[in-house]
Amino acid sequence: xxxxxxxxKRVLREMLFARRxxxxxxxxxxxxNIGGFLHLYPGEEACAFGVLxxxxxxxxxxxxxxxxxxxxxxxxxxxxxxxxxxxxxxxxVSKGRGGSMHIFDVANRFMGGYALVGGPFPLAAGIAKxxxxxxxxEICICFxxxxxxxxxxxxxxxxxxxxxNLPVLYVCxxxxxxxxxxxxxxxxxxxxxxxxxxxxxxxxxxxxxDFDKVFTAASKAIKHVRGGNGPYFLELMTYxxxxxxxxxxxxxxAKTEERMWSDRDPVIMLRDRLIVSGALTLDExxxxxxxxxxxxxxxxxxxxTESSEPPVSEVERFVLADNDPWVxxxxx
Amino acid sequence: MADIMMWEAIMRAHDEEMANDPMVIAMGEDIGVVGxxxxxxxxxxxxxxxxxxxxxxxxxxxxTGLGIGASFLGVRPIxxxxxxxxxxxxxxxxxxxxAKVRYMSxxxxxxxxxxxxxxxxxxxxxxxxxxxxxxxxMGIAGLRVVTPSSPRxxxxxxxxxxxxNDPVFINEHELMYNMRGDVxxxxxxxxxxxxxxxxxxxxxxxxxxxxxxHWCLKAAELLSKHxxxxxxxxxxxxxxxxxxxxxxxxxxxxxxxxxxxxAEPAVGVGAEVMAVINEECFFELDAAPxxxxxxxxxxxxxxxMEKAALPDENNVVEAVRNMFGV
Ligand SMILES: Cc1ncc(C[n+]2csc(CCOP(=O)(O)OP(=O)(O)O)c2C)c(N)n1
Ligand SMILES: [Mg+2]
Numbered sequence: 001x002x003x004x005x006x007x008x009k010r011v012l013r014e015m016l017f018a019r020r021x022x023x024x025x026x027x028x029x030x031x032x033n034i035g036g037f038l039h040l041y042p043g044e045e046a047c048a049f050g051v052l053x054x055x056x057x058x059x060x061x062x063x064x065x066x067x068x069x070x071x072x073x074x075x076x077x078x079x080x081x082x083x084x085x086x087x088x089x090x091x092x093v094s095k096g097r098g099g100s101m102h103i104f105d106v107a108n109r110f111m112g113g114y115a116l117v118g119g120p121f122p123l124a125a126g127i128a129k130x131x132x133x134x135x136x137x138e139i140c141i142c143f144x145x146x147x148x149x150x151x152x153x154x155x156x157x158x159x160x161x162x163x164x165n166l167p168v169l170y171v172c173x174x175x176x177x178x179x180x181x182x183x184x185x186x187x188x189x190x191x192x193x194x195x196x197x198x199x200x201x202x203x204x205x206x207x208x209x210d211f212d213k214v215f216t217a218a219s220k221a222i223k224h225v226r227g228g229n230g231p232y233f234l235e236l237m238t239y240x241x242x243x244x245x246x247x248x249x250x251x252x253x254a255k256t257e258e259r260m261w262s263d264r265d266p267v268i269m270l271r272d273r274l275i276v277s278g279a280l281t282l283d284e285x286x287x288x289x290x291x292x293x294x295x296x297x298x299x300x301x302x303x304x305t306e307s308s309e310p311p312v313s314e315v316e317r318f319v320l321a322d323n324d325p326w327v328x329x330x331x332x
Numbered sequence: 333m334a335d336i337m338m339w340e341a342i343m344r345a346h347d348e349e350m351a352n353d354p355m356v357i358a359m360g361e362d363i364g365v366v367g368x369x370x371x372x373x374x375x376x377x378x379x380x381x382x383x384x385x386x387x388x389x390x391x392x393x394x395x396t397g398l399g400i401g402a403s404f405l406g407v408r409p410i411x412x413x414x415x416x417x418x419x420x421x422x423x424x425x426x427x428x429x430x431a432k433v434r435y436m437s438x439x440x441x442x443x444x445x446x447x448x449x450x451x452x453x454x455x456x457x458x459x460x461x462x463x464x465x466x467x468x469x470m471g472i473a474g475l476r477v478v479t480p481s482s483p484r485x486x487x488x489x490x491x492x493x494x495x496x497n498d499p500v501f502i503n504e505h506e507l508m509y510n511m512r513g514d515v516x517x518x519x520x521x522x523x524x525x526x527x528x529x530x531x532x533x534x535x536x537x538x539x540x541x542x543x544x545x546h547w548c549l550k551a552a553e554l555l556s557k558h559x560x561x562x563x564x565x566x567x568x569x570x571x572x573x574x575x576x577x578x579x580x581x582x583x584x585x586x587x588x589x590x591x592x593x594x595a596e597p598a599v600g601v602g603a604e605v606m607a608v609i610n611e612e613c614f615f616e617l618d619a620a621p622x623x624x625x626x627x628x629x630x631x632x633x634x635x636x637m638e639k640a641a642l643p644d645e646n647n648v649v650e651a652v653r654n655m656f657g658v
Contacts, residue, residue: 063401095438104437111404112437116428122394123429126401133355133383133407156394163389318435319474321442321497329492330521 003053003215005279011053011211012270012280015045017292018070019267021079024296025069025086025100029246033305034086037115038100039067043241046266047173048074048143050214051234054222055141061109061127063120064143066101068113071143076108079296080303089307096310097318109138117178118151120144121170125157128166128231139167139225147178149192158199161231169225171218172235173208179244180252193235201231208236209264212273238266333514341483341515342372342448342504345490346410348519350380353408356494359386359399360412369414370450370509392418396447397425400499403445404433408494416451416503417463430499431474445500446493452505452543452594453631453642462631462638464595466503466541470572470604477572478524479503481545483513485569488522496524503571505543525570527578533564536588536652539579539605541568544592544643551592551648559658571601579605580612587618590651592643597625622651 003011022040029038041048048071052062058076069086073079077093085092086100093105101115111127114120124142131138148154149172161168172192176183189195193203202224206217214236221232239261243250250258274280336344350356358364358373358380364387367374377385388395392413399409413419419426430443453462470477476498480486486504493500530545531552538548545567552563566582568575583589589609591602602623609621627641 093438094436094440097438098436102436104440106437106440112433112441114429116424119397119424119428122397122425123401123404125394126398126407127404129398129402130405130407133357133402134405152391153394153397156389156391157398159389160391160394160398164386318439320476321434324497326492326496326521327524329488329523330495 003212005274005277008270008274009279011049012267012274013288013292014074015049015211015267015270016289017079018045018073020289020292020296021073021300022069024301026242026246028086028301034100035088036099037066038246039244040242041067041070041240043261043266044173044175044208044238045070046211046214046270047171047208047236047238050211051141051143051171051218054215054218055139058108060138061111061131061140062143063111063124063127063140064113065117065120065145065148066113066115067145068101068103072103072105072110072113075105075110077103077105077110079300083300083304084307087304087307088309089304090310091303091307118144118148118153121148121151121153121157122160124168124170125161125166128161128168129164131167137226139169139222141169141171143171143173145178146172146174146176146183146192147181147186149195150187158196158201158231158233162199162201165228165230167225167228168231169221170231170233172233173238174235175238175240177244179248182252191235193233196233201233203233203235205235205237208238209266209269211266211270334517335512336483336515337509338480338483338486338511338513339371339509341487342490343374343376344515345487346373346376347379349491349494350376350384355406356408356410357384357386357402358410358412359388359395361388361390361414363387363412368412370506372509373412392421393425396422397429399445400425400430400443403443404441408444410446410448410490410494413447413449415461415506416449416465417461419447419449419465426475426499426501427472431472435474442497443499444497446490446502447499448490448502448504450504450506450509452507453638454506456633456635456638458633459630464626466571467595467600469501469503470601471599474499475572476500476524477503478570479542480569481540481542481567483511484515484520485522487515488520489524489569491519492521492524495521500524503542508543525573525575527575528567528569529564529582530567531563531565533562533586535561535563535586536590536655537564537566537582537586538648539566539568539589539591541571541601542594544594547643547645547648548592550645551652554645554649555652559653559656561652561656563652568601568605574604574608576608576612579608583609583613584616587616588655589621590648590655591621591623592648593623593625594642595626596628597623598628600625619655622655624648624651
């Protein structure tokens with residue numbers, strides 16, 4: 001699949017927006033407007049954007065870990081409501097009950113951020129089972145990290161997805177670390193796509209910093225899954241620029257390694273490619289950036305700041321279904 | 333009324349619910365071609381096919397999570413975990429996902445799964461096949477826990493659980509699948525919340541659930557015959573949320589309570605019911621409530637030791653006699 005430069009320009013804007021959104025989250029955390037754990041995505045943008053650009057966001061189901069803001073936004077969530085969630089407001093996507101690690105936007109088929117490493121593997125297979133039973137052409141896309149593959153759920157889910165031919169695409173965002181443990185210290189096989197061959201599932205490894213390459217690899221993967229051929233596993237080699245979460249000083253990574261990856265920044269790579277092809281000028285890019293920063297400040301942050309918190313009196317709401325008739329023995 | 337065994341009652345509930353709604357599926361180890369370790373899914377595979385009656389790999393956390401994920405899209409899985417001892421492996425998905433997803437999504441998602449599993453201690457199955465885990469499940473917000481003491485309850489609770497929009501854990505018992513009892517011929521939905529007075533009495537309330545209801549009933553007969561004590565037996569078929577009103581009403585009438593549980597005492601049903609009694613009707617009490625529990629040991633293989641580790645009707649009689657000083 002070939003993508004037009006006008007579309008790539010739109011994607012560049014979206015990716016830059018995601019970058020600035022996450023950086024602003026960092027500040028908001030320092031300002032104490034965001035609490036708890038906060039896991040940011042800068043450096044890995046080409047993964048979510050390359051894959052979801054090749055998919056049908058809002059139609060296909062997406063599920064991921066706690067590093068979930070950008071996946072939700074690309075699935076169609078309103079950034080204002082994502083930020084409001086981080087600010088613990090009633091107007092947040094999860095009504096302030098979820099927080100950074102539990103972004104949910106079911107109307108856009110963003111099925112959630114989950115905090116237990118490896119938890120979404122079987123949930124994604126189950127969503128795919130639901131799709132299969134309903135007979136639609138949707139697929140389920142599950143984004144998880146490299147270290148998650150050492151959970152039993154990875155193996156259990158791949159096995160079930162294969163034997164039941166489920167329409168699920170597993171995307172491994174391999175950023176080489178699980179918190180501070182480098183992959184070669186935790187994992188016997190470094191190339192994650194090779195681990196899947198034991199389940200007879202097709203897989204590929206791609207440069208996760210290069211939007212075009214991710215888009216092409218994902219298009220192929222999605223064609224396979226949507227075509228009724230069962231699961232697929234796509235490994236994307238990437239890097240997170242910040243610490244694992246806000247409490248991580250990043251001391252375990254060599255500066256040379258960090259520099260090597262920042263030289264391959266996914267946003268800058270896409271920008272420069274568009275400049276070389278003549279579709280974009282540096283000035284245009286700078287204007288784009290300024291407009292994004294303004295939008296985040298004037299709309300996103302403002303909305304999150306001005307929204308009110310959920311009433312504490314509602315703390316017991318959403319534990320169980322409201323007035324479920326079957327609790328009383330039915331509605332004969 | 334039909335006089336049938338508990339496994340037949342469970343099978344009938346599956347069959348009716350699967351016939352009623354094409355999104356109802358059954359999953360678990362050996363539930364399809366084989367028909368289930370305790371026969372509770374007999375015949376369903378031939379009738380509904382392998383898409384809806386699914387023999388799973390031995391991956392408890394995996395297939396439980398898969399069922400939960402499917403339930404997000406409106407599928408209604410009835411998941412059988414072959415033995416409650418194996419449910420430990422699925423705790424992550426049950427507690428971290430099913431019980432919490434409605435809450436943490438601000439009400440956007442729900443996980444209407446039914447997880448049924450035989451708990452309890454059978455005969456000489458050893459430490460790793462004799463767990464009683466109801467106390468673990470009933471302590472988690474967002475999860476309903478019910479436990480049948482009769483084929484009628486087993487049938488009606490499963491039917492309501494399938495239709496309810498919350499995740500429901502059904503604690504069955506390995507020794508009770510062949511127990512006979514009357515089940516209505518007409519379709520019947522048992523309430524998921526409440527308790528039942530199984531025997532009326534005025535002197536003391538014996539609280540039981542699942543198999544211990546039967547020990548309570550036997551003990552009540554012995555107490556009546558030999559000691560002139562008329563015990564009321566209350567069947568706590570709902571362990572979460574506990575029927576506070578039912579507990580209060582009975583204790584307010586008898587003024588004495590003994591809670592009978594098959595599990596070790598610590599952090600258990602007995603402890604919880606006592607707390608409810610304290611909170612609801614402390615000043616109605618004429619005596620300190622007591623609990624009859626298993627010993628605090630892993631279950632031994634030796635049959636005499638196994639028997640010694642578990643309570644029965646004689647322990648219940650003894651507790652009541654101690655309470656009355658007779
Ligand atoms: C079951 C479980 N164990 C441990 C943790 C703590 N933890 C959170 S993230 C993480 C590392 C995961 O790394 P990876 O899967 O590579 O994803 P990344 O954060 O790199 O995107 C760990 C150990 C957890 N949340 N859940
Ligand atoms: Mg990682």
